Amino acid sequence: MKVGFKLFASLTDLLPPERDGNRVELDLEEGTTIADVIARFRVPERSAHLVLVNGLFIPREARASRRLAEHDELAVWPPIAGG
Template sequence: MKVAFKLFASLSDYLPADRKGNRLELDVEDGTTVADLIRRYNVPERSAHLVLVNGVFIPPSERIRHRLQPSDELAIWPPIAGG
């Protein structure tokens, strides 16, 4: 099934070098979870601060259980610091 995977800010460094922008269109197996993609792209869990599927927040405790559906968009932001 096809899903979109987006990494923002410094996390985009974890995407393949040949990508365009911060988004990948992926073919994944049925049953793939949010945590599966975080691990596949070696995103440190502590850096996956804000995780959204289709705009809905997925808390850390649910990422291993939340199964992606066809056409889902998984977007991940790192913690943001500032003053």
């Protein structure tokens, strides 16, 4: 199944060089979870602060059980401080 995956801010460097900006299209097996994708790209758990699937927030405790579906868009942001 095809899934879009975006990493933002400092996490963008974890994507492969052939990425399209901060996005890659993944070909995943059925049953792949959010946690599986985060681990595949070696995103540190503490750095996966804000996680959205199709624009909907996924809490930390749901990421290991939330399976992705065809054409989902998974986006991950690190904690960001500002002033």
